Amino acid sequence: MDKREILNNQKHDGEQRDWGTYGMATSATKEASKIGADVLKSGGNAVDALAAMQFALAVSEQFNTGLAASGFIIYYDAKEKKTTVIQGHSKAPEDAKKNTFVDENQDVIPFIERSTPGSAVAIPGIMKAFDRAISLYGSRSWAEAIAPAIELSKQGVEVNDTWISSLQKFDKRLGDEARKFFFPDDVPLTKGETAVNKELTHTLEILQEKGVAAFYEGEIAEAIVEEAQKLGGCLKLSDLANYEAKVQSPLQSSYKGFDIVVPSPPNGGGFALLYMLKLLEEMRIGQYDVRSWEKYYLIAETLRIMTADKLAFMTDPDFYDIPLEGLLHPDYIRERAKKINFKFRNEEMAPGNPWEYETDKQPSGLKAQSIEKGSETTHFIAVDKDGNIAACTSSLEHVFGSGIMVAGYGFLLNNDMTDFDPQTDSINSIEPNKYPVSMKTPTFIFKDGKPFMALGSPGGPTIAASVLQTIIHVLDYQMDLKDAIEEPRIYNGTGPLIWWEEGIPEEAKKTMEEINFQFDQIALPIGNVQAVLFDEENGQLYGASDSSRPGIPVGVNKLENE
Structure with a gap:
């Protein structure tokens, strides 16, 4: 495919779009994007900007990410032409038990009850991941990365629709300490007012002065452990002190002549993306109209096939083998694609047998994961003047995480333990020091060895x-990047129910329903894609943000000293 045809279709005007020649920063909040762009303008590199954006998001979107979040950082070194992943995924504490989320009758505890006590809190990894990223690839210090967020936190952030929606839908998740901030005087924050979290400002100042050690070994670590244990958790100081952010090689595959680069397991999102692209390449999805029922059918059945295999085989590779080679083998993909017939929704979508295509790996003998819950996250990207790219998807897991705010320090704890299967006998069940499977999918796309696109989403x-x-939408339908993001999306698991966004044609929905799919009663936004497109020939970067949140891309067109 000629990438020039795609680039020629890109638009220059409109909201939540921007162009830059020296750099680009894009995120789900205006505050974080502007801070990232300011770092780039002043000569900072992509990792410097990305780190500053994570801290800024901990202030401006503190119900979706924060200091106790998990995440995956993916970094492309333009000089070395090499992509690296820094894994800051949360991990089960040493004393975690397989039966944490079942009752005395071995029945699974309802989600709201298992996702808000201290037992839902996993060892947070995002701070160590950014400390590692800064030390390996940054040009500025940890203290400099935090500085803009401290100023933002002192000034406060304007409460917007995302804050209001989160409070209206998920206020029951908030613990007493969190309610003091989000419901001052027992009244919810209102749109347009300025929210100032003085305790979070104080915590950021401690981290700036004392470094990441304060979070994993010092006074903040002690406060985290005290809060989690007080509410029934098993997190210990040694869990925090022993956590390490791993530096890993990414997974890579191709789609229509483009190279797709994603994190490797225990990240499951990267595998899922590569797997689905291979299925859709086999089925030549681009031959169908972008809003045809055939396109939606292909996506829906592809999601069902992928989910069945993901739930059966994805796990922490330090514990059990994963048949990755088999799952992505061309013959296995062709075998799985036979389930797609354009006549009906397959009633049962069981996992396949990728072990046939493996030589030295063995099945665990454990069951497939039985339950998969939704969550919220945030994604952000920074590109510098030298062509280095840094991106991160970070999360507290659910909106407001566990709902537990650390007293005196003003940040929420994650509920990442619910990324595990609550059942005790599956491949993704809880085990001590194990990573749960994560669907975070920060993605880089290359053409002929050169960057073409970077993107990711929460959800x-x-x-x-x-x-x-x-x-x-970009590669097959050659759409403008912002239009590609806004084009209505669908999502489904292995069952018949489809979540959908406004704009799916009624005729397409009707045809899908006739072949035994079901559409949710109302349309709702799915994800919040942030993306950057690279036009190397003209020396330009094109950023676009999803309208489901108020974020923006901010292009950099010259440095401060030029």
Whole structure:
């Protein structure tokens, strides 16, 4: 495919679009994007900007990410032409038990009850991941990365629709300490007012002065452990002190002549994306109209096939083998594609047998994961003047995480333990020091060895679906990047129910329903894609943000000293 045809279709005007020649920063909040762009303008590199954006998001979107979040950082070194992943995924504490989320009758505890006590809190990894990224690839210090967020936190942030929606839908998740901030005087924050979290400002100042050690070994670590244990958790100081952010090689595959680069397991989103792209390449999805029922059918059945295999085989590779080679083998993909017939929704979508295509790996003998819950996240990207690219998807897991705010320090704890299967006998069940499977999918796309696109999204199990459909809209339908993001998306698991966005044609929905799919009663936004497109020939970067949140891309067109 000629990438020039795609680039020629890109638009220069409109909201939540921007162009830059020296750099680009894009995120789900205006505050974080502007801070990232300011770092780039002043000569900072992509990692410097990305780190500053994570801290800024901890202030401006503190119900979706924060200091106790998990995440995956993906970094492209333009000089070395090499992509690296820094894994800051949360991990089960040493004393975690397989039966944490079942009752005395071995029945699964309802989600709201298992996702808000201290037992839902996993060892947070995002701070160590950014400390590692700064030390390996940054040009500025940890203290400099935090400085803009401290100023933002002192000034406060304007409460917007995302804050209001989160409070209206998920206020029951908030613990007493969190309610003091989000419901001052027992009244919810209102749109347009300025929210100032003085305790979070104080925490950021401690981290700036004392470094990441204060979070994993010092006074903040002690406060985290005290809060989690007080509410029934098993997190210990040694869990925090022993956590390490791993530096890993990415997974890579191709789609229509483009190279797709994603994190490797225990990240499951990267595998899911590569797997689905291979299925859709086999089925030549681009031959169908972008809003045809055939296109939606292909995506829906592809999601069902992928989900069945993901739930059966994705796990922490330090614990059990994953048949990755088999899952992505061309013959296995062709075998799985036979389930797609354009006549009906397959009633049962069981996992396949990729072990036939493996030589030295063995099945665990454990069951497939039985339950997969939604969550919220945030994604952000920075590109510098030298062509280095840094991106991160970070999360507290659910909106407001566990709902537990650390007293005196003003930040929420994650509920990442719910990324595990609550059942005790599956491949993704809880085990001590194990990583749960994550669907975060920060993605880089290359053409002929050169960067072409970087993108990602929040949305728990929907993340890979959002990234997949955006990629297809650009590569198969040659759409403008912002239009590709806004083109209505769908999501489904292995069952018949489809979540959908406004704009899906009624005729297409009717045809899908006739072949035994069901559409949710109302349309809702799925994900929040952030993306950057690279026009190397003209020396330009094109950023676009999803309208489901108020974020913006901010292009950099010259440095401060030029």
